[in-house]
Amino acid sequence: MAASSRFATMSELDLKNIVENTQAINTKRATENAVRTFQAYLVTKSLNNTYLETWDSSELDSVLRQFYAEVRTQNGELYKKTSFSALRHGLSRYNKSINPGNDIINGPEFTKSSAVFKGMLKQIKSAGKGSIG
Numbered sequence: 001m002a003a004s005s006r007f008a009t010m011s012e013l014d015l016k017n018i019v020e021n022t023q024a025i026n027t028k029r030a031t032e033n034a035v036r037t038f039q040a041y042l043v044t045k046s047l048n049n050t051y052l053e054t055w056d057s058s059e060l061d062s063v064l065r066q067f068y069a070e071v072r073t074q075n076g077e078l079y080k081k082t083s084f085s086a087l088r089h090g091l092s093r094y095n096k097s098i099n100p101g102n103d104i105i106n107g108p109e110f111t112k113s114s115a116v117f118k119g120m121l122k123q124i125k126s127a128g129k130g131s132i133g
Contacts, residue, residue, distance in 0.1 A: 034090025081130025
């Protein structure tokens with residue numbers, strides 16, 4: 001009888017699959033939606049660079065500042081609070097995957113965009129699209 005090995009041999013692809021499967025399917029969809037929305041915004045505003053990988057923190061902070069203020073649903077309405085927050089968190093997850101240590105939510109490099117985001121949350125509440133808790 002052949003002895004089974006106590007330690008498996010994992011390929012690079014196996015390791016990558018383990019990491020990718022840690023996120024729920026809905027989390028992956030939310031992240032993809034946030035990135036698509038942001039890239040559509042960049043194209044609409046004629047910003048040539050749609051690849052977050054190539055931006056430095058100050059450029060990204062500046063564009064996120066405008067994005068948070070200008071993004072609307074496909075019907076042109078303000079997002080609900082939960083959807084607006086989901087956009088930000090989706091962009092954050094994506095950004096962390098390409099720039100570990102670069103936190104668009106809590107990073108000190110992103111104070112301007114964070115201030116606009118918080119201001120938009122108040123506008124959303126005023127518009128009756130969700131409470132701030």
